[in-house]
Amino acid sequence: MLLKDPNQVPESRTIKYVDVIIPVPIPKRYRYAIPKELEPYVHIGFRVVVQFGERRLLTAIVAEVLENPPEHYQAKYILDVLDFEPTVNATQLQLWKWIADYYMCTVGEVMNIAIPSGLKLTSTSKVQLNPEFNYFEHEMELNPHEDKLLNHLRGVNAVPYDQVSEILGIKSVYQVIKSLIKRRAIILFEEVKEKYKPKKIKKIRLRDAYLESEQAMEELFASLSKKTKQEEILLKYLSELPVLSRPELNREGLEKTEITHGGFSTSSLNTLLKNQIFEEFEVVQSRLDEMEESVTVEAYDFTLNDIQAGALDDILEIFKERDVCLLHGITGSGKTEVYIELVKKVLANGSQVLLMVPEIVLTAQMVVRLRKVFGESVGIYHSKFSDNERVEVWKGVAEGKFPFVVGVRSSLFLPFDNLGLVIVDEEHESSYKQYDPAPRYHARDMAVVLAKLHHAKVLLGSATPSVESYYLAKTQKYGLVELKQRYGNAQLPAIHFADIRKERKRKTMKSEFSSLLLDGIKESLNLNEQVILFQNRRGYAPFLTCEECAWTPKCNQCSVSLTYHMYRNELRCHYCGYREPAPKHCIACGSSKVKTVGVGTEKIEEELKVLLPETRIQRMDLDTTKRKYSYQKIISDFENQQIDILIGTQMVSKGLDFDHVSLVGVFDVDRMIHFPDFRSHERTFQLITQVSGRAGRREKLGKVIIQTANPNQLILQHVFNHDYWSFFKRExxxxxxxxxxxxxxxxxxxxxxxxxxxxxxxxxxxAVYLRGRIGQKRVLGPEFPVIDKIRNQYLKDLIVKLERGKVDLVKAKTLIAEQIERLRQQKGFRKVYIVVDVDPA
Structure with missing residues (x-):
């Protein structure tokens, strides 16, 4: 309910004001007045409800409490306060401001992604009779729809706006609503609700009186002697909870579903509750335990070897002088064990730790292992969690329940107040970069800023560090520690190249499989070992084409061909989500000669099932992992050797540790190498090295087979030699x-x-504006990108290069922002949208 008219601020008393951050892209904070009765409850970091615009209600964060009213508009009142403790602390507000400044966006855009949706409000429009309107005495002329609505509202408090159509039996109700509001017969208001609801479980327990003496229990059984079904429930309760010998267990009670879903009589239970033999109560249960049940991991016990222990000592020594250290450890060198020992030391000092992983697929194995070591102090934060689950972790961090958090990039926004260490695992990963919506931040770089605000340390870890991070380490801006040996003396896998150009000439290829790869797969399977196949393209085939006229189905909203997905027999756009049935005939010429071109994970799976029909094959890509715990299920099945061959996209390359994988196959490497991007060689080296690291993790030498049309490419030679240093120097x-x-x-x-x-x-x-202010050589383009239309929007890109050490970055960004605004102010360009991406990945 609104506390008062938000548009009327009296002049008769001293009023306090607040500047608030609103989750909308406006450049400035907005100022509101504080109602007298709410003044004691309004503080920095608290959530408040404000009216923004005529009818929009938003959750805002108080950024500052002031004495002065706004200069250019009449302040509205804030409507309500949602917190008893701040949702956002001062350090978070500092971080938000830094992000907005650095990534050239608004603080409102930062807030929009920083706070879980469950901590924001939903507002639903509702319709009710105007209390001043008398249905029986009015003299209005009403049409049948108006009269029907008013008559319905007489008997109810209010109805949701979207139900009015159903009540009246018509599609468009706007004119009816508008007419009745104008004549003051009804009012339209927003009912505001908080989204977050804790998960509650209903339980039952015996009344304490029956546990006070043996006689009381005997009398209870005597009273139920002829009520068999009620007695069965009592016996079930006593068998599950031995409350006669341990009365304290009665406080915990038994989940009600144990009875209602356990074959017992629900009506008998209700009678026991009604007769006050049992009592019903609710408890709040964390939603975070489900993942524990979806992944099975053996007890995790380890001791650092001499090399790992030396690396840990080196890291601690570096942290005495520097705030950031890069741990460059080859695949299988045991970086996770070093992380764990470091985390133990920080937690023992009473500080918080954040361990970031690039994607949810990594959290399954790692988090369950960390839980084995750190117990319930580990909080998990990632995008696959529901709004309510993310709110639980947010509140858990704020309340000190989770001093150790494992999360994806958004975990940087959690309300830490005593952060001592941030670990960024697989720091090279492009998924640490946020693309849409703004802010388009990079979590690795943001972690360094967050740690600085907390006076904390940062450890970056990777087998294939980003060129930027390794350069900063080599120039001594970061510390550097290197692990060059696999744990337990396991050897790096042997790299082999399958020359598909030669094999095609010799006709030894079977569809997309070279003879070398297919023989390698069969050999591994004969030894009861497992295989991972990597293809960085999902779907069955990149596109269809007509053999007669070369027609190719295109997306009607983006300038890309549609990807064929055989499982659903449909074409999909991987940019906008558009889909349509796969055609049987060419739409252009009518020919039935429509064939697939190229290969995706789905096609590899299909062909393998034909070539190796007895083999257990599973695909892991975006299409097979949409359900909440599907990642964990696939990984668990593969760990337990219920899958022989795992086919996947980048997901299979990231940090997973399997004991029985002896072979990794890589498809389509040439397309990755020649992708038009200055990072293409870096990404190729990282991806192949990472996926290769899944092979031969224990005492046995693993094998990697890479299919390529040109094995002599320099980048592939660096991969062959496991030579990061040579790759880095060339790059x-x-x-x-x-x-x-x-x-x-x-x-x-x-x-x-x-x-x-x-x-x-x-x-x-x-481009003309920018060159005039920043310099001719610093502005490249504009050029239409490879894909120049997405979601019916045409794109054209400009690149601004700013030399490190020679250009004032803050001033340069100000100039860029000014030229963007200069363009927007021109009448002809007001329908143009400009996306700013600082440090694009």
Whole structure:
């Protein structure tokens, strides 16, 4: 309920005001007045309900309490306070401001992604009779729909707006509602509700009186001697909870579903409750225990070997002088064990720890193992959790329940108040970069800033560090510790190249499988070992084409061909989600000669089932892991050797540790190498090295077979030799020559609109503005990207390169923002949208 008219602020008393952060993309904070009765309850970091615009109710965060009213508009009152303790602390607000400044967005956009949706409000429009309206005495002329609605509202308090259509039996109710509001017969209001609801479980327990003496219990059994079903429930309770010998267990009680779903009489239970033999109560249960049940991990006991112990000592020594250290440990070197010992030391000092992993697939094995070591002090935070689960972790961190959090990039926004260490595992991963919506932050870089605000330390870990991080370590801005030996003296896998160009000439290829790869798979299966096949493209085939006229189905909203998914016999756009049935005939010429081109994970799976019909095959990609715990289920089945061959996209390359994988096969490596991006070689080296690391993790030498049309490519030779240092030196030399990171900072500007001509014109004009203020050589483009239309928006990109050490970054960003605003102010460009991406991945 609204506390008072939000548009009326009296002049008769001294009023306090608040500047609030609203989760909308406005450049400035908005100021509201505080009602007198709420003044004691309004503090920085508290959530408040505010009216923004005419009818919009939003959750806002109090950023500052002030004495002065706004200068250019009449302040509205805040409507309510939602907290007894701050939801956001001062350090979080500092971080939000840094993100907004650095990534050139608004603080409201930061808030929108920082706070779980469950901590925001929903508002539902409702319709009710105006209390001042008398249905029986009015003299209005009403049409049948108006009269029917008013008559219905007489008998109810209010109805949701979206139910009015159903009540009246018509599709459009707007004119009816508008007419009755105008004549003051009804009012439309917003019913505000908080989204978060704790999960509650209903339990039952015996009344304490029956546990006070043996006689009381004997009398109870005597009273139920002829009531067999009630007696059965009592016996079930006593068998599950030995309360006669341990009365304290009675406080815990038994879940009601143990009775209602256990074959016992529900009506008999209700009688026992009615007669006050049992009592019913509710307890709040964490939703975070489900993942524990979905993954089975043996007891996790380990001792650091001499090399790991030395690495730990080196890290601790570096932290005495530097705040950031890079741990470069080859695949299988035991970085996780080093993390665990480091976490133990920080937690023992009473500080909090955040361990970041790039994707949810990593949390299954790692988190369950960490729980074995750290117990219930570990909180898990990731995007697959529901709103309510994320709120539980948020509150758990704020209340000190979870001093140790394992999470994806969004976990950086949790309300830490005593952070001592941030570990960024697989720091090279591109999934640490947020693409949409703004802010387009990089979690690795943000972790360093967050740690600085808390006076904490940062450990970056990777077998294939990003070029930028390794460069900073080599130039001594970061510390560097290297683990160059696999744990337990396990050897790195042997790399083999299958020359598919030669095999195709010799006709030894079977569909997409070279003879070398297919023979390797059969050999592993004969030894009861497992195989991982990596193809970084999901679906059955990249596209369909007509053999007669070369027609290819395209997305009607994006400038890409549609990917064929055979399982559902449909074509899908992986950019906007558009889908349509797969055609049997060419739409252009009518020919039935429509064939697939290229290969995706689905096609590899299908072909393997034909080639190896007795083999247990599973696919792990976006299509097979949409359900909440499907990742964990697939990983668990593979660990337990219920799957022989696992086919997947990048998901299979990331940090998973399997005992029985002896072979890894890699498809389509040439497409990755030649992708038009300055990071393509880096990504290829990282992906192949990471996926190769899944092979031969124990005493047996693993094997990796890479299918390529040119085994002599330099990048593949670096992979063959497991030679990160040579790869790094070559990559840094090239980037220095052509002014790419780490020698420059890049700001990418994507101009978009629904008109190709407008986009083109706006991008060219923006380039002129930028060159005039920043310099000719620093602005590249504009150019239409490879995919120049997504969701009916045409795109054209500009790249701004800013040399490190030579350019004032803050001033340069200000100039860029000014030129963007200059363009937007022009009448012809008001329908143009410009996406700013600082440090694009």
């Amino acid at each position: 840094v030399w090239e980037r220095k020559q052509y002014l790419y990171p780490p020698f420059t900072r890049i700001v990418k500007l994507s101009v978009k609109s629904e008109s190709r001509e407008l986009t083109d014109h706006a991008a060219e004009q923006l």
